[in-house]
Amino acid sequence: MDFQLTDSQRALQETARKYAREVIRPKAAHYDETAEFPKDLISTGYELGMMNLGIPSECGGLGLTHLEQVLVCEELAWGCAGVATSLFANDLANLPIVLGGTEEQKKRLLTPFTEKPKLASFCLTEPAAGSDVAGMSTTARRDGDHYILNGSKCFITNGGYADQFTVFATMDKSKRHKGISCFVVEGKAAGLTIGKHENKMGQRASNTVTLTFEDVRVPVANRIGEEGEGWRIAMETLDNSRPTTAAFAVGIARAALEHSLEYSAQRQTFGKPIRDHQGIQFMLADMAMNIQAARLLTHQGAWMLDSGQKNTLVSSYAKCFAADMAMKVTTDAVQVYGGYGYIKEYPVEKLMRDAKLIQVYEGTSQVQRIVIARELFK
Structure with missing residues (x-):
C-alpha cells in the first residue's frame, strides 16, 4: 500500500491546479451567471492536455491511468465543476469505445479527438x-x-x-x-x-x-x-467513470473548505475571529475529515481499475459517499458564511448548487446504495 504520488503525477496535478487557479477560477462566476458555454476554456483546456485524458496513446491520446485522471478531475472541479464537466464529457462519451470497440473503431473514432478540439x-x-x-x-x-x-x-x-x-x-x-x-x-x-x-x-x-x-x-x-x-458496456463505463465523478465532488468540497477557512479567519464576532469559536471549529474539522475520507475512497476505486480489479462496489462507495459529502460540506460552508453565504457575490452558494448535481447524475445516491446492497448480497 503506497499513498505517495510519483514525480510525474505530482507534475500533472500541479499543471491541472495551475490551470484551474489561473484560467478557470477567474471566469467561473461569469459562466455561472450567464450559463454561456465556455468555448475559450475548452480550447485552452485542449491545448494543455486537460481533455481526452483516457484516450489510449496508440490513438494519439495521453493514455493516463485512472488515478491520474482522478487527480486532474479534482483540480478542475475545484476551479469550477461546470467547466470540469464540459472538459471531461469527452472521456465519458468515448469510454464505451475504449472499453468495447475494436482496434479499428478506436483508431477511427478516437484519434480525431486528439487532433483538434472536438466534443x-x-x-x-x-x-x-x-x-x-x-x-x-x-x-x-x-x-x-x-x-x-x-x-x-x-x-x-x-x-x-x-x-x-x-x-x-x-x-x-x-x-x-x-x-x-x-x-x-x-x-x-x-x-x-x-x-x-x-x-x-x-x-x-x-x-x-x-x-x-x-x-x-x-x-x-x-x-x-x-x-x-x-448494457454490459454501459455498466462497465459507469464503473470506470464513478471515481472521476467522485473526484468532482472532492474538488467542489475542497474549494468550500478553503473558502470557509479563509472567511472564518477574517469574520469576527464577540471580539474574535469566528474560527476561534468551537462550534465553527467542529464544522471545519468535519469538513476536512470527510473530504479526506472521500478522496481516499476515490483513489482506491481508481487504483483498483489500474490494478485490473473489478471496482463496482468501491466505485459506488466513492461516488455515493463523495456526492453526499460534498452536499453536506458546501451546505455547511454557506452556514459558516452566514447571511453572506446566501449572496451570489460570495463563492460558496455556487458550490452548494454545483454539488447537488453530483448526487443526481451518473447514478443517483439512492441508486448507488442499491448497487452497493446488491454487491454485498453477492
Missing part, C-alpha cells in the same frame, strides 16, 4: 428512463448495412456542441437490459434534433440538452460490441 456526448438517460436504464425506449432497427435509431435522450452534456454521440438503444424492449446495444453517431446526422439548453440550478457552465432521433441512420461499423452488449 462528444454520452447518451444514455431518457425522459422516462434515468435510474431505470433497462426501461429505455429509444429503439434501433437493423436495415441492411445500417441501424435506424428512433427516440430521445435527455440531460445530455455538451449535446448542443458535440460532433459525435455514443448512443444506447434497445433492439427489443421486452428483453430489458439484454436488448440494449451501443452505437456511435458521427456528426450532425440527418434526423437528429437538438433541443434547447436547459436552465440548470448548478453547473451552469455545462451545456445540457435533449436529443431527438428520428430515423437516424448509423452504419453497422459504428456498433460498439455485439448486439445486446450495450
